Structures are given as structure tokens and as C-alpha cells.
Amino acid sequence: MRYAAPSLVKGFTMKSLWGRRLATIAMFVNAVPIEAQYSVQPNIFPPGTFFVDGIPVGCGGVTFVLDPNLNDVGQAAPGIIRLNPNVLGALPTTLKLFWVSHECGHHVVGFSENAADCWAIRLGRDQGWFPPKAFDEMIAMFRNNPGDFSHAPGPVRVQNMINCYRAP
Numbered sequence: 001m002r003y004a005a006p007s008l009v010k011g012f013t014m015k016s017l018w019g020r021r022l023a024t025i026a027m028f029v030n031a032v033p034i035e036a037q038y039s040v041q042p043n044i045f046p047p048g049t050f051f052v053d054g055i056p057v058g059c060g061g062v063t064f065v066l067d068p069n070l071n072d073v074g075q076a077a078p079g080i081i082r083l084n085p086n087v088l089g090a091l092p093t094t095l096k097l098f099w100v101s102h103e104c105g106h107h108v109v110g111f112s113e114n115a116a117d118c119w120a121i122r123l124g125r126d127q128g129w130f131p132p133k134a135f136d137e138m139i140a141m142f143r144n145n146p147g148d149f150s151h152a153p154g155p156v157r158v159q160n161m162i163n164c165y166r167a168p
């Protein structure tokens, strides 16, 4: 009985075999968008959907993108703010909000790093999420930051922000 006709084997007909193939193909087809959804979609946050430690955060019509491969804490581009979740994740909420606000500041004041810092720290002051004592965390974060061609050394940036914070 090595070559039993399929119809003689209970429950194993050509029809049910085809049914199994269809089921397998359907699962495979479904698996592609589900996988893409998990690897891409949770990292893209259209306006009104982004949160920082449970706090809703927006920047006009800007879409937030979490990119663990970003070679910086954040980056502003037209219509987009990219943030590195690995860098931000290690910071206290106040400093996370500062960086998001800094990148939003670029959308408002342009390329200048000092202007974006100033805009961000005044927003934090005026909205109440950056109290004066938060400068302790800010100073610690920037203490060993040497700066680069577009960014002043950390302590210079902090002093600039303290001046902005104190000004009206």
C-alpha cells in the first residue's frame, strides 16, 4: 500500500491538500506587512501621536522619527524631527524634552544652534517643564561636550541658555 490513492486516505484528499497550501501562502503573505509594521511603523509618529515619557509632544506639522542609527541625539529636516532613542532613553524627562524642543527650535529659528538652544530653553521656562534646578542636569550632560564646527563647547552652550533663560 505504498501508493494509496489520496482519496482512500481519510482526510487527505487533493482538495484538502490544496486548502493547506492556500493557508500556508496566506500566512506568508500576511507575515510580510506584519513584519514591516513592527520594524518600521512604531518608529514614525505623525503630528499628534508622539509622546515623551507619557507627555504628548508636538511641533506644528512635524513628523517625529525614532532612528537608533542616527549619529547624533537629534536632527531636524523639513517636516521631520529625527531622534535617537538610544541616546534620549538614558536622559531624564526634562532633558528629553529639551532635545525635542531644540530640534523643534530649528524649525522655527533656522540652523543656528545657539538660537535653537535659546528658543528651546525659553519654551521650557514658559511652559513650566524646565525649572531652574534642571540646569544642574543640563550642566552635567554638557560638561564634557567639546562641541564641533557648528556647536559651541558644552559649557558655552549652557551659559548661552542660562542667559536666554534669564532674559525676558
Ligand SMILES: [Zn+2]
Binding pocket: 102, 103, 106, 113, 116
Ligand atoms: Zn541643533
